Amino acid sequence: MDNFSNLMDGFAIAFSFFHLALMAVGVLLGILVGVLPGLGAPNGVSLLLPLTFTMDPVSAIILLTSMYWGALFGGSTTSILFNIPGEPSSVATTFDGYPMAQQGHATHALTLAFMSAGFGAMFGVVVITVLSGWVTQFALKFSSPEYFAVFLLTFASFIGMGSGSAFKAIVSMMLGFAFATVGMDGISGNMRLTFGFSELVKGISFLVAVIGLFGLGELMQTMEEGLRFDGIHARIRIRDVFKAVASMPSHWMTLLRSSLIGCWMGITPGGPTAASFMSYGLAKRFSRRKEHFGKGEPAGVVAPETADHSAGTCAILPMLALGVPGSATAAVMMGGLMIWGLTPGPMLFIERPDFVWGTIASMYLGNVMAVVLVLATVPMFAAILRIPFSIIGPMIVVVCFIGAYTISGSRLDLWLALPFGILGYVFKKLGYPIAPMVLAMVLGDKAEDAFRQSMMMSKGSLAIFWNNSTLVATIMSLAMLLLFWPMVSMIIRHLRGAEHGRRISA
Amino acid sequence: MFKTKLIATMLASAFCAAGASAAWTPDKPVEFIVTSGAGGGTDIFTRTIQSIIVKNKLMDAPIVVVNKGGGAGSEGYVYGSAEQNNSYRVTFGTNNEDLLPLVAKMGYSSEGFTPVAAMALDEFLIWVNSNSPHKDAKSFIEAAKKGDGLRMGGSQSKDTDQTLVSIISEATGAKFTYIPFKSGGEAAIQLAGAHIDSNVNNPNENIGQWKANMVRPLCVFSPKRMAAGPKVTKDMSWSDIPTCKESGVPIETYQMPRTIWLPAGVSPEVVTFYSNVMAKVQQTPDWKAYIEKTSQTGTFMAGDELRKYITQDTARAYSVFKREGWLAK
Numbered sequence: 001m002d003n004f005s006n007l008m009d010g011f012a013i014a015f016s017f018f019h020l021a022l023m024a025v026g027v028l029l030g031i032l033v034g035v036l037p038g039l040g041a042p043n044g045v046s047l048l049l050p051l052t053f054t055m056d057p058v059s060a061i062i063l064l065t066s067m068y069w070g071a072l073f074g075g076s077t078t079s080i081l082f083n084i085p086g087e088p089s090s091v092a093t094t095f096d097g098y099p100m101a102q103q104g105h106a107t108h109a110l111t112l113a114f115m116s117a118g119f120g121a122m123f124g125v126v127v128i129t130v131l132s133g134w135v136t137q138f139a140l141k142f143s144s145p146e147y148f149a150v151f152l153l154t155f156a157s158f159i160g161m162g163s164g165s166a167f168k169a170i171v172s173m174m175l176g177f178a179f180a181t182v183g184m185d186g187i188s189g190n191m192r193l194t195f196g197f198s199e200l201v202k203g204i205s206f207l208v209a210v211i212g213l214f215g216l217g218e219l220m221q222t223m224e225e226g227l228r229f230d231g232i233h234a235r236i237r238i239r240d241v242f243k244a245v246a247s248m249p250s251h252w253m254t255l256l257r258s259s260l261i262g263c264w265m266g267i268t269p270g271g272p273t274a275a276s277f278m279s280y281g282l283a284k285r286f287s288r289r290k291e292h293f294g295k296g297e298p299a300g301v302v303a304p305e306t307a308d309h310s311a312g313t314c315a316i317l318p319m320l321a322l323g324v325p326g327s328a329t330a331a332v333m334m335g336g337l338m339i340w341g342l343t344p345g346p347m348l349f350i351e352r353p354d355f356v357w358g359t360i361a362s363m364y365l366g367n368v369m370a371v372v373l374v375l376a377t378v379p380m381f382a383a384i385l386r387i388p389f390s391i392i393g394p395m396i397v398v399v400c401f402i403g404a405y406t407i408s409g410s411r412l413d414l415w416l417a418l419p420f421g422i423l424g425y426v427f428k429k430l431g432y433p434i435a436p437m438v439l440a441m442v443l444g445d446k447a448e449d450a451f452r453q454s455m456m457m458s459k460g461s462l463a464i465f466w467n468n469s470t471l472v473a474t475i476m477s478l479a480m481l482l483l484f485w486p487m488v489s490m491i492i493r494h495l496r497g498a499e500h501g502r503r504i505s506a
Numbered sequence: 507m508f509k510t511k512l513i514a515t516m517l518a519s520a521f522c523a524a525g526a527s528a529a530w531t532p533d534k535p536v537e538f539i540v541t542s543g544a545g546g547g548t549d550i551f552t553r554t555i556q557s558i559i560v561k562n563k564l565m566d567a568p569i570v571v572v573n574k575g576g577g578a579g580s581e582g583y584v585y586g587s588a589e590q591n592n593s594y595r596v597t598f599g600t601n602n603e604d605l606l607p608l609v610a611k612m613g614y615s616s617e618g619f620t621p622v623a624a625m626a627l628d629e630f631l632i633w634v635n636s637n638s639p640h641k642d643a644k645s646f647i648e649a650a651k652k653g654d655g656l657r658m659g660g661s662q663s664k665d666t667d668q669t670l671v672s673i674i675s676e677a678t679g680a681k682f683t684y685i686p687f688k689s690g691g692e693a694a695i696q697l698a699g700a701h702i703d704s705n706v707n708n709p710n711e712n713i714g715q716w717k718a719n720m721v722r723p724l725c726v727f728s729p730k731r732m733a734a735g736p737k738v739t740k741d742m743s744w745s746d747i748p749t750c751k752e753s754g755v756p757i758e759t760y761q762m763p764r765t766i767w768l769p770a771g772v773s774p775e776v777v778t779f780y781s782n783v784m785a786k787v788q789q790t791p792d793w794k795a796y797i798e799k800t801s802q803t804g805t806f807m808a809g810d811e812l813r814k815y816i817t818q819d820t821a822r823a824y825s826v827f828k829r830e831g832w833l834a835k
Contacts, residue, residue, distance in 0.1 A: 046544050046573065053557040143701035144685075184577040184610070187686055189663035189832075191577075191610050198584045198613020202576020322695055323714045332544040338710075339553055341799065345714020408574065408581070449688070456685045457657060457701075 007129055010357030013058055014365055022059060023066040023362065027370045030070020031377065035078055036403065040087055040207070041071035042328040043406075049336050057340040058358040064336060065316070065363060068329050069121065069370040072272075072312055076113045076305060077374075077381050081106060082396050084215040084403070088206055089272035089308045091438055092280040094214055096293060096300025103296050106382040107237070111244035111375065112298055113305045116255060118371035119248075120306035123259035124266065124313030125363045132317060132349070132360075139318050142268055144453035145468045149475035150265070151447035154274045156483035157281035158436050166486045169436045172427070176440025177448075179204050186445070187452045199412040206441050208404050212417040213434050215400040217424020219393060241378055251302045254283050262307035266314030272307075273442050277435070279307030313363060320348055320356055530775040532567035532594060539572055539586045541579030541599040546689060547628065547710065547800075549573065551764050552598040554796045555625075558787045565783055578602065578662050580612045587618035590771030596622070596780060597767040602665060604820045609664045609832045619767040621816060622777055623784040624807040626797060627761040628708045629732060630670055631747065632724040633716075635700045643725040643753040646704070650680035658682040659693035659702040661711075664832050667693075670706050670727070670760050672826050677756050697721050708762070709801035713738065725750040727760035728803070735798055744801050761803065763815070781808045 013019075033044030045064050052060035075087030080097035093113060100109035159169050182193045183203030194200040248255075258279040265275035283303035284293045293300050312329075319330040323344040337344050342352060349356050384392070404417040427434050458464035466473045481488075538556055542548035556569050574582035579602055586597030597603075597619065604616045632643055640646035650656045660667025663686040671684050685702060687693045690711035696702045697712075698720040705712070709732070715721045717738055726732055727750050734745040751758050766784060768777055787793055788806050797804040807815055827833050 042544060046571075049553065050556060050560065050571070054561070140695070140699040143696060143699060184580070185663075186578075186688060187663055189578070189609055189665070189686075196611070198580075201584070201613060202574075202581040322698075323691055328544075335544055335546070335549050335553065338550050338799075339557065341795075343714050343717065346718035346720065347714065408576070409572075453685050453687070456683055459654075459683070 003129055003132060006353060006357045007361060009354070010359075010361030011364075013354055013358035014062065014362040019059060019062050019362065020365070020369070022063045023366045023369050024373070026063045026066025027070035027073075027366065027373050030067040030072075030370075031074040031077075031374060032070075033067070034071035034074020034076075034087060036399070036406075040075070041068050042332050044071055045329050045332045045336075049332065049339075052336060053339060055340075057337075057342055057352075057355055058362075060336065060340055061333065061355070061359050062362045062366070064333050065359065066366045066370070068312070068333075069366050070374075071329075072309060073114060073117060073370055073374045076117065076308075077110065077377075080109045080113060080301070081381060081385060082215065082399075083218040084396070084400065085210055088210070088442055089276050089312070090304070091210060091214070091273070092276040092304035092435070093301060093308075095280060095304075095435065096295070096297050098218070099294070099296035100298070100301065101385060105296065106385050107240040107378055108244045108298070109301050110378045110382060111241050112247070112301050114371055114374050114378070115245055115248050116251070116258075116302040116306040117309040118367060119255055120259050120262055120308065120310035121313045121367040121370075122364075123306075124263055124310040125360065125367065127263045127310075127314060128317045128360055128363075132321065139267055139322055141469065141471055143468070144450045144457060145464050146268075146472045146475065147270075148447060148450035148454055149465060149472050149479060150268060150270045151274070151443050151450060153475055153479040153482065154270070154278045154281075154443060155436075155439065155447070156479045157278050157285070158439055159483055159486075165431075168432045172432050172434065173436035173440045176437035177444045179209065179437075180441050180444025181448070186449050197412065199410050202408070203445070204416065204441070205407050205413060206438070207407050208413045208416050209420050209441055210438060211400045211404050212420025213424035213427075213438065215396060215403075216417065216421025217428060217434075219396060220421065220425040221428055222389065222393070238379065241375065247298070251299055253286075254299050254302050255306050257282065257286075258303045258306035259310045262310030262312075263314045265307070266311035267318060270311075272309075272311040272315065275311035276304035276308040277439050280304045313367075316359070316363070320344055320359070321346060530593070530773070530779050532565065532779075534594060535568045535570050536565070537570050537572055537595050539574055539582045539595060539597045541575060541582035541586075541597065541602070542573070543575035544573050546575065547708065548579070548598055548600060548764070549575075550800070551626070554793070555598075555784070555787055558790050558792050559783065561792065562786070562790060564786050577612075578606060578665060580606050580614065583619070584613045586767060587614045587769050590618065590769045592769055593772045593776040595769060598764075599767065600628075600666070600762050600764055601816070601819055601823070603765065603767060604816060605665065605669075605823050605827075608820075608824060608827055608834065610834050616820075618770050620770045620772070620777060621812045622766040622768055622808065623781045624763040624765045624805060624812055624815065625784060625788060626764045626800075627803040627805050628710075628764060629801065629803060630666075630706050630708060630727045630760050630762070631712070632704060632750070632755075633697060633707055633712050633721050634704045634724060635697055636719050636722045637700065638703070638722070640724070643748070643750055643755050646724055647674075647678050647680045647755060650682060651678070653681065655681045655683040656703040657685060657701075659685050659687055659696050659705040660707075661688070661690040661693055662686055664827070666762050667706050669823055669826050672830055673757060673760065674755065676826075676829070694721070709744065710799075713801065723747045725753045725755060727757055729759050732801060732803070733798070735801070763805075763807075763819070764802075765812075765816075784808075 044067055075090040076093050079085045079090040079093040080101050083094050083098040085091040085094055097109045159166055183201055185192050261279045262275045280303050283299055315330050319334050334344050404413045454464050465476050538552050540549050540552045556571055559565050574585050583603055586595050606612050607616055634640055658671050668684050671682050690707045693705040694707055694712045694715050697705050698715045712721055725748050731749055732744040734743050737743045
């Protein structure tokens, strides 16, 4: 129980009035940057970083991590209310969160999202506390083949998701891969698909695409349907918040599965975005109400939110223990660590246990505080939807474009957001799913790098994906099974059907 | 102590104000452009300088740090040189400012910048996993000559790391399979997990793993051994690492300057202003602490000395790029 006594020491450090105040400030600022699309947690944290230079490292990390929690919550808010994910990792929340809000269940959706996010984060901190020694060993086992296998598993869990045509999903995903290749190629250092535009060298920002695909695309759809938005009729009652909280235990299976996926992806580091997508895909796969997903299924909000936060929390561990950031925000914090005079790495746990355990203890406190604060904002945010669409619609457009511009201050991004908006609209009309494209844009270049690094390691032999370690072999086989599952299940159904038919004729 | 400092600063600023008719000072926020992502070596370099300037009030105008690390930093260089007479865009980078346009069409040219100062030289070392049979650089190079290429990891492609690996191969006949990762940090973890045989990371990128005895340094590409500092592991400090030359690898120096740039069109007074600020930064104890903590070599080059250094450095890289066929057509 060594970890436990360390944790108690940590609580002694974190539990002071000053630190609690820092947490509250951090969480509130985080919610603010999370709500504004384009700003996001990594930018918010880097904006705050100079303030921490003169702080004690424990106080500094408490401020930054609290801001991170707040931003993760804020990102879900806009996903649900306006279909604009504030963070890449909250894209999957839009799939069912936004339909719920449209049907007038915004309060329910927001509360569910925050509660499950809180649950996921708590699960993550407990995992960190219990397994801190073992987890670092596990993460060290990961090399390029393993990364590729994990990414493939994420893609595969989306292809055969059940409803809709698997071919349409593949088309959408392939387009996403194409967008992901724009810019400088990390393996060869050459430029691809930039057409001489120097602004394209950095690639197409995923957030610009998302703002167009989801935000603008959705607005066009709403306009076509005659500016109807059922959220207006929703009545905001505090009772709804409690009702949603009370319904949490019925999602226990989703919560547990998503927390595990989240932790695994946070540690390995596949990242919160991959975690939320995969967990949504699997929740749909295993759900008995498959056909309700995408139309406002509560479990479709619970799954990605839980995984997102447990991954975000678990990503802190490889950052502290190995010096590998599991997410973009963790990378910024790691830079901070070095400026404060700490070296992230395996020795940090031994050299500065007060810092490490103070941070972990603050994660317990910070998350509880974040859930409480954010639940208090639910009625306020839900009330926004009562504003008539003819007023809120143009405002969303403005926010979308400000968001697109904020990402890197590039004018080309504004022009890019527009065609993505049209693409999103066309996709919706023709019944192509947008999610696989977004997923491919986020993970496409990482998967490609991992694949090509593996090929360099094995000198061109694909066998590396099976004989590098039992770990990679297991993940690969799982991915293949998931990928071909629609075909397998079709064959099984066909055989069963044939048998059935024979029995009737006999 | 604090009071005397304050008075000194006030006096200094009074003098500046008195002689200000000719000297240029910024009168609106200055952008510090980081040509790497948040958390990268250049990011820490920039933010350390920012924090020192703010803490010691070396500049009155506020500073805004922006990360533009896309396309291996070219995003930042394009932005930093886009407005040729903008005195409010200071770009922080490494020698990749000169190297990037050589290997690909980048949307900026190295002539678009004028160097302000080089503040530090980051060292390169050969590292192996601590379970590796190779105890010194010599036996490591011998092993690399025999096989069909040891796995050598590094940060980015056709950048400083891969250039060094090419120089090693050329000088010794050793064969490596170079595997590019997104950052030196990733290459460090891959080495700690024994997925690659070696890397040529900067001290700061591997120190965490070295402290934990997961990796081992073989030699440093520096003309003389590094400054001692406190012990890193139980029995070794930085100065216990032999130079590559003394361990029989015929390459004397390979270092990466951390350099600060302005657009080429700004007036000489502007360049002087910023290089004076940097000279003051370089004298603070905080700066010395940064240099020691990151195990870099402190330096201060400006003006013609810096220009000469850059010309030589680029010429060396050019010959490697030419041999490897990396030059952009």
